[in-house]
Each structure stands twice: as C-alpha cells, then as structure tokens.
Amino acid sequence: MSLRYQRLLLIILSLILIITATMLILYNTRENISYFYTPSELNYSNIKINKLIRIGGFVEKNSFNKVSSSTFNFRITDDLNSIYVNYTGILPDLFREGQGAVIEGYFQNEKVFNAKTVFAKHDENYMPSSIKSKLENSGYWNKNY
Amino acid sequence: MRFxxxxxRFNVFADIIFKPVLVLSIVLLIVGLIFAFFLSPDDYQQGSTVRxxxxxxxxxxxxLMTYLIxxxxxxxxxxxxxxFGFIVNTAVAPIGAIFTLVCIISGSLWGKPMWGTWWxxxxxxxxxxxxFIIYLIIIFINISFENVRVREKIAAIFILVGSINLPIIKFSVDWWNTLHQPATISKLSKPSIDPSMMTPLIIMTIAFIFIGITIAILRIKTEIITRENI
Structure with missing residues (x-):
C-alpha cells in the first residue's frame, strides 16, 4: 500500500474514532441535551417540586382559560398525558389551542405547573394563508396543523 | 475537472467563469428578493414573517455546504x-463564517416574533x-502561525475534528426535543411547503450558492498569489 493511502486510512480511522467518542457522549447525555420534557417523559423520578424545568407539547383543545387580562391557564398535552399550567404574562403571537408550545417554569405540586416563560413552537409546514381558507371552506381542514 | x-488550472478556469458567475449571482439575488418580498404569499400561521x-x-x-467542502x-x-486543498480551506473559511452569522442573526430575528425569544x-x-466558533478558530489558526506548511496542516486536522458537528446540526432536531422545528425539505416524503413558497426559497438558495462561488473565486485567487510571493 502506498504512503498516500496509508495516510488516507489513518485519517478515516481517526474520524471513525472521533465520531464514536462524540456519539457515546451525546447518547449518554441525551436527557440533558433535550430542551424540554414531553408530558409522557415526566414521571415521579424527574418531577421535582420547585425546580426550574421546561415542558413541551401541544396546547390542549378547549383547555385554555383566561382568568384575567394577563393570567391564563391551559393544559399541555402530547395526546397521551397532559399537564395543567398556570401562567401570568404575555403570550407569544403564535400561541393558541392546538399549537405547539414550550413552557419554562416549575411544578408547584405534582399536578400544577407554574410557568415563568412561554415559547410558541411552530411546525415545519408552510402554506399560503389563501389556501387555508379554501381548505376550510371545502371541509378538508382537519389536520392538526 | 482538474481545476x-x-x-x-483553477486560475485559468476561474478567469473564464468569473464574470458570468458574478452577473448570475446579482440577477438571481434580485429575482429571488422580488419573489421573496412581493410574489410569495403570506404563511397561514406566521403571516409576513415567513419571508x-x-x-x-x-x-x-x-x-453547512461550505464546511462540507x-x-x-x-x-x-x-x-x-x-x-490546493489547503488554499481552498484558507480562502473559504471566512465565507462559511459569514453565512453562519447571517443564519444566526436572521434566525434570531425570526425567533423573537414567532417563538417569543431571540435565543x-x-x-x-x-x-x-x-x-460559528469552529469557523472562527479555523480563521485564527490560518492567521496565527508564521509557517504556512505548519498552519495549513493544523487547520486541516482541526477542520476534520470539527466536521463531527455537521451530522449533529443536521439531526439535532430529530434526536432531541428542540424548540427549533424539524426539517421541511430534506424529508424523503413530499416537502411540506407550498410550491409558491418553494420557488423563492430555491431561487435564493441558488443565488447564495453563486454569491459564495463569486467570493470564493476572488479569495482563492488572492490566496494563490499570496503564497507565490512568500
């Protein structure tokens, strides 16, 4: 084998080692890298009362209540489990029922989550607003956009 | 393809294609911006911000493409x-850094109205x-050593080590829960974007590619001349 292919082999082997090492680190720290927990990922082991965490999911349909002009409560769901959230503050424009959201805050007790910050999450679908109204008129608007 | x-050979080829590439990148950018601002529709959710x-x-x-190269x-x-590989590496690193910076700044401006946070x-x-930090380190390596033969090798090895970040960026939205939404285009299924919004996106991408090539030609030629005079 010529010298240049020995060097090529060395480079490729080093790259494989670096990739393996990085993947091992990332795999074993995945819980910390994830930005939020979904309601189903939360269980008794990682619900810590009064500790700042983030939860994410969809704002459950028909769960949104406006208590006062800046106080709201709603449920965050991933279709399997849901969490009751209290929030005082300004909601982002995209925030609405059925929309994805990430909530930063802490559990007041095992059932109630007090939000400090609310982020709206938008999905990877892009569609002109004119088409949406057409779909609604023809009754095809049933997907959870 | 030896250029x-x-x-x-690169110098010869670059002199032939430089003017057409320059004209093409300006035209594509103008057409792309006209499409982006006037001829594409508002998003059903994000309104005009989608632009x-x-x-x-x-x-x-x-x-990402610059780093891959x-x-x-x-x-x-x-x-x-x-x-010539080392010459290209030295020449295109700042271009990649600028694209990353544009991506971060525009994303930040997009994040504030949509997510409710800059970052x-x-x-x-x-x-x-x-x-972005990796790009900066590569640039710093390229300007910090007196000896070209030493610094170009250190930079190349560092680029290889840093390339592990590319799949992490690409798959970060699939592997972990993130606030950033998953990819729209790269899915194997049909892209979940309307053709009327896909058109400006494609034109702008090609325009950016040609802008990148234009600056790269200038920088690579400069780098070749600089090294001849050492």
Missing amino acids: LINSK IMYVHVPSAWLS MTVYSIIALAFRMP VWDARLTSVAVL
Whole structure:
C-alpha cells in the first residue's frame, strides 16, 4: 500500500474514532441535551417540586382559560398525558389551542405547573394563508396543523 | 475537472467563469428578493414573517455546504499532499463564517416574533453556535502561525475534528426535543411547503450558492498569489 493511502486510512480511522467518542457522549447525555420534557417523559423520578424545568407539547383543545387580562391557564398535552399550567404574562403571537408550545417554569405540586416563560413552537409546514381558507371552506381542514 | 485540484488550472478556469458567475449571482439575488418580498404569499400561521425564511434557510444550507467542502478538501490535502486543498480551506473559511452569522442573526430575528425569544440553548441553536466558533478558530489558526506548511496542516486536522458537528446540526432536531422545528425539505416524503413558497426559497438558495462561488473565486485567487510571493 502506498504512503498516500496509508495516510488516507489513518485519517478515516481517526474520524471513525472521533465520531464514536462524540456519539457515546451525546447518547449518554441525551436527557440533558433535550430542551424540554414531553408530558409522557415526566414521571415521579424527574418531577421535582420547585425546580426550574421546561415542558413541551401541544396546547390542549378547549383547555385554555383566561382568568384575567394577563393570567391564563391551559393544559399541555402530547395526546397521551397532559399537564395543567398556570401562567401570568404575555403570550407569544403564535400561541393558541392546538399549537405547539414550550413552557419554562416549575411544578408547584405534582399536578400544577407554574410557568415563568412561554415559547410558541411552530411546525415545519408552510402554506399560503389563501389556501387555508379554501381548505376550510371545502371541509378538508382537519389536520392538526 | 482538474481545476478543482490544481492552482494553475483553477486560475485559468476561474478567469473564464468569473464574470458570468458574478452577473448570475446579482440577477438571481434580485429575482429571488422580488419573489421573496412581493410574489410569495403570506404563511397561514406566521403571516409576513415567513419571508425571513428566504434568507435564513439558504444561509444555513450554505454554512453547512461550505464546511462540507472544507472537510473534503482537508482529507484530500492531507492524504494526497495536495496544496490546493489547503488554499481552498484558507480562502473559504471566512465565507462559511459569514453565512453562519447571517443564519444566526436572521434566525434570531425570526425567533423573537414567532417563538417569543431571540435565543434559546436548544440542540439546534447551540450546535450552530458551535459551528460559528469552529469557523472562527479555523480563521485564527490560518492567521496565527508564521509557517504556512505548519498552519495549513493544523487547520486541516482541526477542520476534520470539527466536521463531527455537521451530522449533529443536521439531526439535532430529530434526536432531541428542540424548540427549533424539524426539517421541511430534506424529508424523503413530499416537502411540506407550498410550491409558491418553494420557488423563492430555491431561487435564493441558488443565488447564495453563486454569491459564495463569486467570493470564493476572488479569495482563492488572492490566496494563490499570496503564497507565490512568500
């Protein structure tokens, strides 16, 4: 084998080692890298009362209540489990029922989550607003956009 | 295709294509911006803010593409002792850094009205910030050593080590929960974007590619001349 292919082999082997090492680190720290927990990922082991965490999911349909002009409560769901959230503050424009959201805050007790910050999450679908109204008129608007 | 690995042939080829590429990048950018601002519809959810995508997504793609090119050139340059690879690496690193910066700034401007925050430390945003830092380190290596032969090798090895970040950026939105949404285009299924919004995105991407090539030609030619005079 010529010298240049020995060097090529060395480079490729080093790259494989670096990739393996990085993947091992990332795999074993995945819980910390994830930005939020979904309601189903939360269980008794990682619900810590009064500790700042983030939860994410969809704002459950028909769960949104406006208590006062800046106080709201709603449920965050991933279709399997849901969490009751209290929030005082300004909601982002995209925030609405059925929309994805990430909530930063802490559990007041095992059932109630007090939000400090609310982020709206938008999905990877892009569609002109004119088409949406057409779909609604023809009754095809049933997907959870 | 020898102009891709040989300085002399590159110079000859670059002189032929430079003007057409320059004209094409200006025309494409103008057409792309007209499409992005006037001929594309508002999004059903995001309204007019969706137009930030036509700058954000191409610059994100280009920042990754530039790094990919540097990775390939690093492997070839180190394994086959090809000086032109080192020249390209030195020349295009700042271009990649600028694309990354444009991506971060436009994304930040997009994040504020949509998510409600300029910046969060989720996996996608953090890995792109790391990409920007890697680009800066490569630039610093390229200007910090007196000896060209030493610094170009150190830079190439560092580029290879940093290339592990590319798959992390790409798959960060699939592997972990992130505030950033998953990819729209790269899915194997039909892209979940309307054709009327896909058109400006494609035009802007091609425009960005040609802008990148234009600056790259100038910088590579400069780098070749600089090295001849050492």
